Amino acid sequence: MTSRDELADDPTAEDTGRPSDEDPHPVEMSLKRLNIAGLMGRFKVARTVVNFELTDEQRLMQKTAHEFAEREMRPVSLEYDKKGVVPWDIIKKAHGLGLDTAFIPEAYGGGGIDSVLTHVIVTEELNWGCAGMATGLIGAGLAFLPIIHMGTEEQKKRLLTRFTGPEARLGALCLTEPDAGSDVANLSTTATKDGKGWTLNGVKRFITNGGIADIHVVFATVDRSLGYFGIRAFAVEHDTPGLKAGKVEDKMGVRASHTAEVILDNCRIPAHNMLGSDEKSAFYGAMKTLESSRPLVAAGAVGIARAAYEYALDYARKRKAFGSPIAKKQAIAFMLADMKTKIEAARLLTWRAAWMRDQGMPMNKEASMAKLSAADMAMEVTTDAVQILGGAGYMKDEPVEKWMRDAKIFQIWEGTSQIQRLVISREEIGEL
Secondary structure (H helix, E strand, C coil): CCCCCHHCCHHHHHCCCCCCCCCCHHHHHHHHHHCCCCCHHHCCCCCCHHHHHCCCCHHHHCCCHHHHHHHHHHHHHHHHHHCCCHHHHHHHHHHHHHCCCCCCCHHHCCCCCCCCCHHHHHHHHHHCCCHHHHHHHHHHHHHHHHHHHHHHHHHHHHHHHHCCCCCCCEEEEEEEECEEEECCHHCCCCEEEEEEEEEEEEEEEECCCCCCCCEEEEEEEEHHHHHHEEEEEEHHHECCCCCEEEEECCCCCCCCCCCCEEEEEEEEHHHHHHHCCCEEEHHHHHHHHHHHHHHHHHHHHHHHEEEEEEHHHHHHHHHHEEEEEEHHHHHHHHHHHHHHHHHHHHHHHHHHHHHHHHCCCCCCCHHHHHHHHHHHHHHHHHHHHHHHHHHHHCCCCCHHHHHHHHHHHHCCCCCCHHHHHHHHHHHHHHHH
């Protein structure tokens, strides 16, 4: 390997210690010198080290999602929050724009956008509009992911095209159980091979779109003694006998989404609805699904926090106390500064994790860091927004109390904040 001293002795790598007037850019010249020394090829140094500029496609998707959120979601978000029902009219309009299927491969009728970074940009805007409504749309996407990650070509064509037709359809990811949330290996839902098919028995809990989804992707075990290696995934269609909707949950937040138990009572499905191979565990597919979804969850938290911050900022500029806007009071101004800084920092962590995924780089730790940071930040920012509005913020007439309630779930689902810390610390500490 070429040493730093050898580089200095190389006449082609002459360096005066400062950029000359002829240097177009000192960083550019440094990259040229590395290229001359053969180091760029050896270490694959990227010409653009950091670039925060969005592509034309990303800007278009961001604009489309924001305008939809502003026009269709925001005006009715408090109404649907109070009712606690699924906004089918909003879901149908989102489907008409392709917002729910944009990230399904084009071969199966989707928009064909495969960038996770683009996905998180869209997700932030939709959650800025209403986290409850966005949850229903994203919950459908969680059913797409295991089919994309684990399904055969035949399964992808048969199942994914169900979502990309003219009619809006929802999907559900059925992983959580009464005694198995983060502890996936402890699943008690069973899958028993029965001739040419499988029989599923068990109860899934806290399932977004549970019971109303067109396709439920159910994780079950073929043998509990095998732990992770006994887990398989199955696509269960809505009208399958033995698939039942259980208790519908009355939630604290994200109330414009449907959350319910899913009961599998001798639910028999054909063999071709088991995703992937009978010989291969679906545990890694489940982990890949969660890993892929964590930047999306983080982006949702950023969207809620941004909504709360913008509202609190506008209020602080207009609300007067002691003869001047409260935004001029240092106590409030510093709160707003902290809120803005936390939002921007969480977004950058989220974008980094998404970018790494797009580059095919391992990002399990980075996804957990993004999700942890964004979820805790959203809870802090929305709480501060309520504080800035004072008594008004505590009332249901103002949206900040809704955003505060919505934010809490982001510290719980897709792996609690404690689980994210466990993932991060294990990767950092390693084997001792």
